Amino acid sequence: MENKVKLQQVLPDEIEKRSFEIISQEIGNVKLDPLEEPIIKRVIHTSADFDYLENLVFSPGAAELAMEAVVKGATIVTDTNMAMAGINKKAVEKFGGRVVCFMADEDVRASAKADGTTRAAASMKKAAAIEGPAIFAIGNAPTALAALYEMIAEGTLRPALIIGVPVGFVNVVEAKELIMKTDIPYIVARGRKGGSNVAAAICNAILYQCGGRE
Template structure:
């Protein structure tokens, strides 16, 4: 006889999320590789993907969480490498802090520049985004070319963003670009080792930071 499926009697969105996070906490028992706000972010990434390998793959530079919270609190502009990543970050999470999310992938000037350079739009969009006033948070979930372009521009003297969330997914230069990111000590970053990543994970990282910032404000109030 097949095992009886047990359906939990939960239908409210908030209750479903709370139950999901409780299940994740139970399935990743103490001692965990992360704690405090770092675990809150990693737990959100597991919640997004149901991938319990992520605790062994997520990497934070020193001060990355604090830098992200400060940038959001200062009304940062979040730059995404794809429209998918932009859509993964709901405005309701960012509007209380005066933050906006922008993606330059479909800007006519970016499309033309990418065609002329025989490069990806995601890479050329980095150049347009870097002209914006700071603070900036770069959210790269799909395009290793965008992350490599950003690193090259920083090496060329362009001021680094407040935070780089570098999580491109895939097989061509995805793991390699993130390995390069992990060597950097001159700016804060959050990444995922290896081939895994994607727009949902990159966007979820911003969402987790926004939730932490909101909760901190509620505690002060």
Template sequence: MMKEIELEQVLPQEIEKRSFEIITEELGDVKLVPGTEPVVKRCIHTSADFDYAKNLVFSDGVIEHALKVLGSGATIVTDTQMAMAGVNKRKLAALGCQIRCFMSDPDVAEEAKKRGVTRAVVSMEHAAKLPGPLIFAIGNAPTALVHLYELVKSGAVKPELIIGVPVGFVNVVPSKELILTLEDVPYIVARGRKGGSNIAACICNALLYMMPGGR
């Protein structure tokens, strides 16, 4: 006889709360940097991957700074439409924040082709010209993160926060290590190969939900 498949009875509005309880339970004695717990746990919630308890690196005071910046009407820049789609628009609007992604703009594709660079590189240059305060949430392209580093170093942009969580196998690890060398730019970085557009979006949401009014 087939084993019965059992569903837990949980009210829709309780599912996320119950998920976070399970994550907290399973983290057990793992030590997280005080104040970063909502970010770390949301990354685990988004991926079911407890590696995020170990690989997330936070610059000193980054959470407090990020919340202050979100409270002053920041613009979040993503390197994929997917990350942009994943960020909570209602909460962004309530805070007077914006979100932008240049990756699908026809002129970006054209310029990238002409120069032999990725669209991500051109996207970062366009984003650098936006009025601040700017938060960069990079979940896909290491070339975006590397070029963002170069733009910071050359003084072309001064981000208030870099969320550096591209995923993959080619230049992903060193692109993140570059961000970790920045001394004047607050960052949240997923060290190693892991990350993604989903992780970039969920870190934005974790920060947004820490703002007054919660989710």
């Protein structure tokens, strides 16, 4: 076994740039909306899964509306600590925003138990009280999307954007389709795929397009 490793000598800052070049090459001539393109590419970058070229769907103007919300200091609400951990907090704070996840809160646990629902659904109800624009980034729980749908249908919630990318095999496909029936701007990964990493990647792509990383 040799002691020294012969990986390509690429500076850390260059790795992301080169990765995006490779993704662009492999995508080839597919025409993408210029505001959606960096989001789709960052999701492929985070997953190495080109299925997202097909799966990721945007309501009309969603990418632009998302950017408007970010620069107004929107709060980003996640349904997992993992998604929260993956979002670039410095970039969020640059615009006066913050990232919150109420899943582990004691009051959320108690109200989920009292209502016979999931903590994910209860955490969405808690998040509905947030002042100002809010982006809901859901990478895990279809019940969180169902709770959002119900509050939107009741007229008690008007989020700036829903990122609907739970992953899984039970109720996931259906919950995403529900969100696509609302009149709320959305970015949804149709089908089973998604995850907390995908939710975080979409948030970061939007933040970086707004200049959050400069």
